[in-house]
Amino acid sequence: xxxxxxxIFVLFVVxxxxxxxxxxxxxxxxxxxxxxxxxxxxxHNSHLDTMVLMSLFPISKVHRVxxxxxxxxxxxxxxxxxxxxxxxxxxxxxxxxxxxxxTMFKACHEALDNDEILxxxxxxxxxxxxxxxxxxxxLFHLVKDRPETNIVPVVMHGLGxxxxxxxxxxxxxxCDVVVGDPIxxxxxxxxxxxxxATTFDQLLTQCLTRHALD
Amino acid sequence: xxxxxxxxxLAMMIVLGVLVFASFVQLVVSHKNPDKDYTELQLRxxxxxxxxxxxxxxxILSENLAIAFFAFLSFLALKEFLSIVxxxxxxxxxxxxxxxxxxxxxxxxxxxxxxxxxxxxPVYTFLFLPVRMVLIGETKGFIRSAGIIHWSVMLTVFxxxxxxxxxxxxxxxxxAGAMGPVLFLLFMTQFNDVCQYVWGKMLGxxxxxxxxSPNKTWEGFVGGLASVTLVSGFLAPALTPLxxxxxxxxxxxxxxxxxxxxxxxxxxxxxxxxKDSGNLIPGHGxxxxxxxxxIYTAPLFFHYIYYLHY
Numbered sequence: 001x002x003x004x005x006x007x008i009f010v011l012f013v014v015x016x017x018x019x020x021x022x023x024x025x026x027x028x029x030x031x032x033x034x035x036x037x038x039x040x041x042x043x044h045n046s047h048l049d050t051m052v053l054m055s056l057f058p059i060s061k062v063h064r065v066x067x068x069x070x071x072x073x074x075x076x077x078x079x080x081x082x083x084x085x086x087x088x089x090x091x092x093x094x095x096x097x098x099x100x101x102x103t104m105f106k107a108c109h110e111a112l113d114n115d116e117i118l119x120x121x122x123x124x125x126x127x128x129x130x131x132x133x134x135x136x137x138x139l140f141h142l143v144k145d146r147p148e149t150n151i152v153p154v155v156m157h158g159l160g161x162x163x164x165x166x167x168x169x170x171x172x173x174x175c176d177v178v179v180g181d182p183i184x185x186x187x188x189x190x191x192x193x194x195x196x197a198t199t200f201d202q203l204l205t206q207c208l209t210r211h212a213l214d
Numbered sequence: 215x216x217x218x219x220x221x222x223x224l225a226m227m228i229v230l231g232v233l234v235f236a237s238f239v240q241l242v243v244s245h246k247n248p249d250k251d252y253t254e255l256q257l258r259x260x261x262x263x264x265x266x267x268x269x270x271x272x273x274i275l276s277e278n279l280a281i282a283f284f285a286f287l288s289f290l291a292l293k294e295f296l297s298i299v300x301x302x303x304x305x306x307x308x309x310x311x312x313x314x315x316x317x318x319x320x321x322x323x324x325x326x327x328x329x330x331x332x333x334x335x336p337v338y339t340f341l342f343l344p345v346r347m348v349l350i351g352e353t354k355g356f357i358r359s360a361g362i363i364h365w366s367v368m369l370t371v372f373x374x375x376x377x378x379x380x381x382x383x384x385x386x387x388x389x390a391g392a393m394g395p396v397l398f399l400l401f402m403t404q405f406n407d408v409c410q411y412v413w414g415k416m417l418g419x420x421x422x423x424x425x426x427s428p429n430k431t432w433e434g435f436v437g438g439l440a441s442v443t444l445v446s447g448f449l450a451p452a453l454t455p456l457x458x459x460x461x462x463x464x465x466x467x468x469x470x471x472x473x474x475x476x477x478x479x480x481x482x483x484x485x486x487x488x489k490d491s492g493n494l495i496p497g498h499g500x501x502x503x504x505x506x507x508x509i510y511t512a513p514l515f516f517h518y519i520y521y522l523h524y
Contacts, residue, residue: 023293025492025500129303158297161306171306172289172313174297174492208488211300213355 009087036115038150044121045160067119129160153180155203176207219391257497284378285320291370326382386455398453413437439469475510
């Protein structure tokens with residue numbers, strides 16, 4: 001049932017809004033993984049990020065794309081929780097919980113074992129508009145025992161102008177989406193985090209919207 | 215047929231004929247050289263089918279639909295422009311107001327209210343947007359932002375809206391109808407791009423502005439201008455209120471201004487160090503990459519026939 005809500009939401013809300021009002025400059029779309037187990041590791045500046053990433057997939061695949069999102073924010077009341085779980089199909093994650101990692105990642109691991117595609121923002125939360133913050137190690141711990149997982153980096157730019165954090169007014173802007181080559185899972189967590197940061201910086205240079213006056 | 219005036223119908227048929235021919239040639243060429251990659255060419259031609267298909271569809275269906283369509287083009291062009299040029303985070307709300315100029319400008323077009331159409335953006339929008347910026351209060355980068363935002367609106371809303379005002383001018387050439395001058399302008403502008411490219415490829419040697427656009431040569435420019443002027447002399451009496459002599463001058467205007475529209479947008483992209491302004495149109499790049507010449511030819515052609523006949 002929730003699969004149906006998600007398909008309807010993506011097909012009739014997300015895709016049209018992003019196509020007409022927002023507008024995307026997509027580079028290397030063919031590098032998107034259409035089969036799991038995979039993780040889209042993307043930078044995070046706006047609530048629109050998740051919608052943009054979901055809109056990139058063909059409608060037949062969209063129910064297999066699962067954004068991993070903070071439980072404390074997206075489940076904070078029952079309306080938002082219903083929407084997040086049914087229309088977006090998030091996997092809720094308890095941030096900074098007291099439990100061990102294995103319990104925290106249980107749902108994510110199940111999804112990966114089920115060949116699904118996770119959307120993860122390794123910076124943690126939305127930072128300043130169009131700035132990449134430091135990469136956290138959560139993603140490393142999530143995938144280190146699953147080396148077969150395809151980690152695909154995606155950089156988005158411009159969404160921090162269309163709908164930045166703490167702003168209610170949406171202003172139309174074209175946004176860049178650049179998909180990169182898969183990142184290898186290394187033994188060392190620092191090395192992995194560094195590889196993601198370097199890749200993000202490289203992909204950022206391919207964005208058309210990167211000019212700003214401030 | 216469908217109440218399309220005879221000359222405009224003929225012009226549309228010719229354009230569709232050219233498209234059929236282009237698709238046919240592309241099929242033959244890619245069949246003969248199966249190991250070469252013609253994806254780019256194929257994308258380009260497919261996109262042409264879409265662009266021309268949508269344009270003809272709205273022009274035939276209704277005048278108001280066509281005006282709404284041009285308004286939507288202005289929106290996409292303004293959005294693309296404001297996304298690539300540098301602006302400040304605080305300009306978001308000013309830009310939201312800039313978008314609002316589009317429905318208003320095209321409303322004046324729909325009402326054929328020439329007096330307001332011609333001053334709304336150069337006077338009212340021009341004065342209002344900096345006021346909105348002042349009220350936000352950020353002075354750092356104020357001058358550049360005010361300049362950039364107004365220039366964007368002038369190019370993508372004011373200049374482009376002249377195409378649609380051709381539709382509401384009283385019809386003075388019954389066999390062309392209201393859509394005749396629009397077809398003429400769009401066709402001649404595109405024909406000019408093609409001619410300058412072809413002449414440049416064949417004879418091009420002396421570069422005009424190597425720093426902006428290394429492919430633009432005097433040979434291409436002059437060859438293109440001559441071809442467009444000549445063809446315009448023949449076509450103008452059929453599709454516009456102009457006679458053949460006035461048509462030759464219209465060709466000159468379109469040839470010269472089309473060239474400058476192209477290189478002005480090229481300079482913008484050079485300055486920003488990007489190749490395309492977006493990737494809305496497969497095989498062509500962004501919308502501005504396609505509309506660059508028309509931004510210059512539309513107002514100049516419009517005011518030329520407006521001065522002579524209205």
